[in-house]
Amino acid sequence: xxxxxxxxxxxxxxxxxxxxxxxxxxxxxxxxxxxxxxxxxxxxxxxxxxxxxxxxxxxxxxxxxxxxxxxxxxxxxxxxxxxxxxxxxxxxxxxxxxxxxxxxxxxxxxxxxxxxxxxxxxxxxxxxxxxxxxxxxxxxxxxxxxxxxxxxxxxxxx
Amino acid sequence: xxxxxxxxxxxxxxxxxxxxxxxxxxxxxxxxxxxxxxxxxxxxxxxxxxxxxxxxxxxxxxxxxxxxxxxxxxxxxxxxxxxxxxxxxxxxxxxxxxxxxxxxxxxxxxxxxxxxxxxxxxxxxxxxxxxxxxxxxxxxxxxxxxxxxxxxxxxxxxxxxxxxxxxxxxxxxxxxxxxxxxxxxxxxxxxxxxxxxxxxxxxxxxxxxxxxxxxxxxxxxxxxxxxxx
Numbered sequence: 001x002x003x004x005x006x007x008x009x010x011x012x013x014x015x016x017x018x019x020x021x022x023x024x025x026x027x028x029x030x031x032x033x034x035x036x037x038x039x040x041x042x043x044x045x046x047x048x049x050x051x052x053x054x055x056x057x058x059x060x061x062x063x064x065x066x067x068x069x070x071x072x073x074x075x076x077x078x079x080x081x082x083x084x085x086x087x088x089x090x091x092x093x094x095x096x097x098x099x100x101x102x103x104x105x106x107x108x109x110x111x112x113x114x115x116x117x118x119x120x121x122x123x124x125x126x127x128x129x130x131x132x133x134x135x136x137x138x139x140x141x142x143x144x145x146x147x148x149x150x151x152x153x154x155x156x157x158x
Numbered sequence: 159x160x161x162x163x164x165x166x167x168x169x170x171x172x173x174x175x176x177x178x179x180x181x182x183x184x185x186x187x188x189x190x191x192x193x194x195x196x197x198x199x200x201x202x203x204x205x206x207x208x209x210x211x212x213x214x215x216x217x218x219x220x221x222x223x224x225x226x227x228x229x230x231x232x233x234x235x236x237x238x239x240x241x242x243x244x245x246x247x248x249x250x251x252x253x254x255x256x257x258x259x260x261x262x263x264x265x266x267x268x269x270x271x272x273x274x275x276x277x278x279x280x281x282x283x284x285x286x287x288x289x290x291x292x293x294x295x296x297x298x299x300x301x302x303x304x305x306x307x308x309x310x311x312x313x314x315x316x317x318x319x320x321x322x323x324x325x326x327x328x329x330x331x332x333x334x335x336x337x338x339x340x341x342x343x344x345x346x347x348x349x350x351x352x353x354x355x356x357x358x359x360x361x362x363x364x365x366x367x368x369x370x371x372x373x374x375x376x377x378x379x380x381x382x383x384x385x386x387x
Contacts (some may be wrong), residue, residue, distance in 0.1 A: 015171060072163020075170075079162060079270065083202055087280070091206055094213045135177045139274060146281045
């Protein structure tokens with residue numbers, strides 16, 4: 001039995017995104033390596049050390065627990081990446097600019113509490129919860145950029 | 159937040175999800191999770207649609223879009239149940255509703271995935287008819303994918319039941335046609351969702367005309383043949 005065999009047994013208990021599975025299995029590999037090294041120091045041979053480390057881990061249980069812990073979060077990140085930029089672009093449109101969507105008084109935008117409240121929340125939500133937050137932040141930046149260009153430029157009336 | 163994780167189960171582990179519906183396992187929890195997620199996603203997409211007009215239209219569409227799908231579900235659920243019953247199914251009404259909610263949830267998450275695209279066009283174009291047709295296209299694609307889930311789910315949920323494969327397929331397709339007709343008429347009744355520029359905000363518009371005639375007129379205007387008033 002090798003570490004790869006143990007990891008494969010754990011992997012069969014999971015059905016997560018490939019990237020998440022890879023990260024989790026690499027972390028387990030490190031723990032197994034350490035546990036096997038400890039066992040070797042205690043005088044066990046290579047196979048026994050690994051078998052003991054795997055038994056301590058509880059291969060099937062670990063796979064099921066990891067599945068239960070991480071299930072759904074991959075899709076939630078996708079939902080956040082789609083929803084957050086759209087939600088904050090709409091909030092900006094209706095809370096920051098004039099209610100009729102025109103650029104009247106846009107210069108006072110930076111002085112409005114609503115602008116800063118939306119901006120801070122929009123920045124903090126992805127930073128707070130989502131590991132792959134950069135996509136949501138970039139999407140959010142693009143929509144805010146477009147909103148400002150269209151409003152300030154006045155090329156298109158909303 | 160936990161309710162939203164149902165999306166991953168439906169999309170990634172659909173066979174197991176439908177098998178649990180067949181066994182009636184965790185039906186109430188599943189239905190609640192699907193209801194919460196689909197209402198949230200429809201509301202956001204509705205807000206994007208209405209934002210082309212005014213804040214009131216955005217809020218109104220955010221409330222009306224979930225209502226459109228849920229009302230269509232309520233209207234069509236008994237038909238699916240009795241159609242299935244007629245062909246020897248042993249599924250309960252709750253199981254049928256759970257299947258329909260799966261369709262609606264898949265449709266809603268696909269609409270959500272299109273929301274950034276529609277927001278982009280909302281910000282960069284002011285042509286009402288184009289924006290309306292863009293939304294019709296997005297709804298069509300999302301709806302078709304949603305009902306293919308129903309077809310797949312029905313195969314699994316009805317597996318081992320009394321009905322034949324052919325009868326089951328007929329039931330599903332008849333019901334999908336009915337669902338499309340009821341849905342489009344419901345959308346027409348609850349309109350406007352986008353809001354015509356130049357017209358003041360209206361919660362509901364007067365009845366008259368029909369969905370299909372309006373779409374053909376919009377296509378005509380986008381192509382430059384007619385002007386829709």
